[in-house]
Amino acid sequence: MLQFVGNGLKQAVLEVQEYVNLQVTVVRAAFSRPFYMRDLIEQLDQIGIGSLTVVTLAGFFTGAVLALQSGITLDQFGARPFVGRLVSASMVKELGPVLTGLMLAGRVGSGIAAELGSMVVTDQINALRALGTDPVRKLVVPRVLAGVIMTPILTIIADTLGIIGGWIIAVFQLRVASSIYWTSVTDGLYLQDVWMGLIKPFVLGFAIVTIGCHVGLQTRGGTQGVGRSTTYAVVAASVAVIAADLFITQLLVDLLY
Amino acid sequence: MAASPHDEAGLKTGDHARNAAGIAAADAPVVELRHVSLAFDEKVVLRDVSFILLPGHTKLILGASGSGKSTILKLILGLLRPDAGEVYVGGERVDQMEERELLRVRGGLGMVFQEGALFDSLTVGENVGFKLYEEMHRPLAEIRARVEEVLGFVRLAEYIDRRPTELSGGQRRRVAIARAMASKPGILLYDEATTGLDPITAITVDEEVVKLRDLEEVGSIVVTHQLRDAFFVATHEARRSGDRIEVAPADAAKADEAEFIMLKEGLVAFEGNAAELRASADPYIRSFLS
Numbered sequence: 001m002l003q004f005v006g007n008g009l010k011q012a013v014l015e016v017q018e019y020v021n022l023q024v025t026v027v028r029a030a031f032s033r034p035f036y037m038r039d040l041i042e043q044l045d046q047i048g049i050g051s052l053t054v055v056t057l058a059g060f061f062t063g064a065v066l067a068l069q070s071g072i073t074l075d076q077f078g079a080r081p082f083v084g085r086l087v088s089a090s091m092v093k094e095l096g097p098v099l100t101g102l103m104l105a106g107r108v109g110s111g112i113a114a115e116l117g118s119m120v121v122t123d124q125i126n127a128l129r130a131l132g133t134d135p136v137r138k139l140v141v142p143r144v145l146a147g148v149i150m151t152p153i154l155t156i157i158a159d160t161l162g163i164i165g166g167w168i169i170a171v172f173q174l175r176v177a178s179s180i181y182w183t184s185v186t187d188g189l190y191l192q193d194v195w196m197g198l199i200k201p202f203v204l205g206f207a208i209v210t211i212g213c214h215v216g217l218q219t220r221g222g223t224q225g226v227g228r229s230t231t232y233a234v235v236a237a238s239v240a241v242i243a244a245d246l247f248i249t250q251l252l253v254d255l256l257y
Numbered sequence: 258m259a260a261s262p263h264d265e266a267g268l269k270t271g272d273h274a275r276n277a278a279g280i281a282a283a284d285a286p287v288v289e290l291r292h293v294s295l296a297f298d299e300k301v302v303l304r305d306v307s308f309i310l311l312p313g314h315t316k317l318i319l320g321a322s323g324s325g326k327s328t329i330l331k332l333i334l335g336l337l338r339p340d341a342g343e344v345y346v347g348g349e350r351v352d353q354m355e356e357r358e359l360l361r362v363r364g365g366l367g368m369v370f371q372e373g374a375l376f377d378s379l380t381v382g383e384n385v386g387f388k389l390y391e392e393m394h395r396p397l398a399e400i401r402a403r404v405e406e407v408l409g410f411v412r413l414a415e416y417i418d419r420r421p422t423e424l425s426g427g428q429r430r431r432v433a434i435a436r437a438m439a440s441k442p443g444i445l446l447y448d449e450a451t452t453g454l455d456p457i458t459a460i461t462v463d464e465e466v467v468k469l470r471d472l473e474e475v476g477s478i479v480v481t482h483q484l485r486d487a488f489f490v491a492t493h494e495a496r497r498s499g500d501r502i503e504v505a506p507a508d509a510a511k512a513d514e515a516e517f518i519m520l521k522e523g524l525v526a527f528e529g530n531a532a533e534l535r536a537s538a539d540p541y542i543r544s545f546l547s
Contacts, residue, residue, distance in 0.1 A: 034391075118377075127374035130334050131388045131436075132363045134356070 019214045022136070026144050026210065029137045036142055043146035047108050047209075048153060054103050055154045056161050062095055063087055063162025067169035080174055084181040085188030087166035092189060092197040096159035098245050101204035104151060105237035109212040112143055113233030116216025117226040125217070140213045144206065151205025152198055159197065192256040200248050204241050211237045285348060287312050287444050287476045288333055293342030295328060302328050303339070304523045308516075310444070313474035315466070317487045319545065320520035326480040327371060330446045333478070334368060335359040346444070367437035368446045373429040375421040381408070381432050382417040388440045407435040410465065427454045434462060438469065445469060447479045451486045463489045464504045471495040472502065484546065491515035491531040519545070 070086045128135045170176040215233040219225045286309035295303045302325045318326045331337040335351045344352040386404040408414045411431035451459040469475040494507035517534045519527035
């Protein structure tokens with residue numbers, strides 16, 4: 001039993017070590033040559049444009065349901081006109097970054113783990129190395145950069161669509177005047193909130209993509225292994241998004257407010 | 258015997274030799290394993306394996322599945338590190354090299370992987386020219402011409418813009434060979450290059466191995482359990498005859514240059530030429546040959 005626990009702990013420490021190693025290698029490689037611009041553009045398209053639909057829909061419906069739910073609660077205090085303030089603050093500071101992160105963990109994290117995992121089990125990664133190409137520079141760095149660039153952009157889109165969703169519910173369901181809603185939206189936002197909403201997605205994007213890459217590159221055991229890696233990448237990235245959100249929020253509250 | 262489009266393809270004799278020379282001085286071993294051992298957890302894959310490969314020579318590694326044949330190629334490429342022993346490529350010790358230095362050494366090596374290992378996201382042409390495109394300083398027209406040339410070599414020129422997923426298993430293997438030879442490496446490593454191919458295609462591949470070895474002085478390590486192909490490579494040679502290239506049975510001296518290594522449970526069970534292998538009385542080798 002003790003040996004089993006010991007082996008498990010050893011495995012966990014090794015896994016963390018490998019993950020940190022990959023992060024360090026990625027950061028180093030991102031600032032030195034060769035740089036694969038074509039692969040970066042491809043990844044910007046796949047991660048950014050490819051995720052647009054799911055992020056847009058998630059943002060819109062979350063903002064709408066948030067307005068609906070909070071409208072009922074605010075009614076108890078006669079504060080229905082403040083619904084815009086609640087929607088904008090919640091979306092920009094918390095729900096926009098986290099929901100976008102979770103959507104990307106499902107779509108991008110799994111895709112990267114499956115793609116790199118398949119390349120491992122079919123010897124394509126070894127072929128890359130045999131052809132004198134560093135797989136981290138060629139495959140990981142463009143994906144990580146694309147994740148770090150596109151996650152904040154997608155988050156801004158999700159925030160905007162969320163606030164629009166809230167506006168539709170506020171005007172047509174809660175019967176709040178449009179001008180009151182938009183005044184409330186801007187009144188509810190402070191510069192610190194905007195900073196918080198913009199800094200979080202950088203960190204979450206980095207975590208999601210590096211986890212997907214790490215899990216994909218560690219794939220063993222044929223097609224079954226690819227399936228396991230895909231599931232593991234989604235679970236690990238989703239938990240990382242929620243956990244990282246707590247720590248970044250605490251840090252930014254201390255620094256900004 | 259077989260006429261070849263070798264000259265039409267425009268491979269300049271000596272390009273491969275120059276790459277090999279860039280790796281090692283003439284007649285010095287281009288690859289050397291010294292007392293190499295490797296185990297994965299409890300399973301011992303190689304025990305005290307030693308051999309050398311001279312420029313323009315062939316080493317044919319035979320053995321049952323799981324006997325450690327492919328592992329030897331991965332050790333030479335630096336994709337794996339041995340638990341004990343030393344691995345040299347072109348006189349440089351690679352088993353302790355950092356990945357960045359290994360990438361440079363691998364520039365002089367070409368490898369044909371067991372299942373081809375083609376990049377699914379790229380076209381056949383992009384796969385074949387991958388190394389050349391990565392070098393980034395060659396004109397695109399020159400790379401395209403070289404890609405067409407080597408694809409013509411393996412008779413797949415018309416598939417240049419197809420995706421690997423659109424090809425049959427045999428065609429994928431031939432594209433993998435074209436990719437390995439595109440940058441004119443000094444050493445070529447073949448991991449079961451003919452397994453799963455029809456006999457005619459397999460002979461075509463074998464002839465290319467022979468031609469690259471004899472005309473371009475490319476050192477080759479051929480891992481296979483296809484005895485017919487191993488003996489073909491060992492007992493044939495390529496000669497220029499005017500503008501044509503012929504692959505014909507080799508004379509005794511030439512045939513002696515091709516050395517067989519038989520692996521059994523990670524140990525070298527036999528080392529010698531084709532005639533000695535055929536004459537061996539070892540029961541394991543007899544059962545393997547039968």
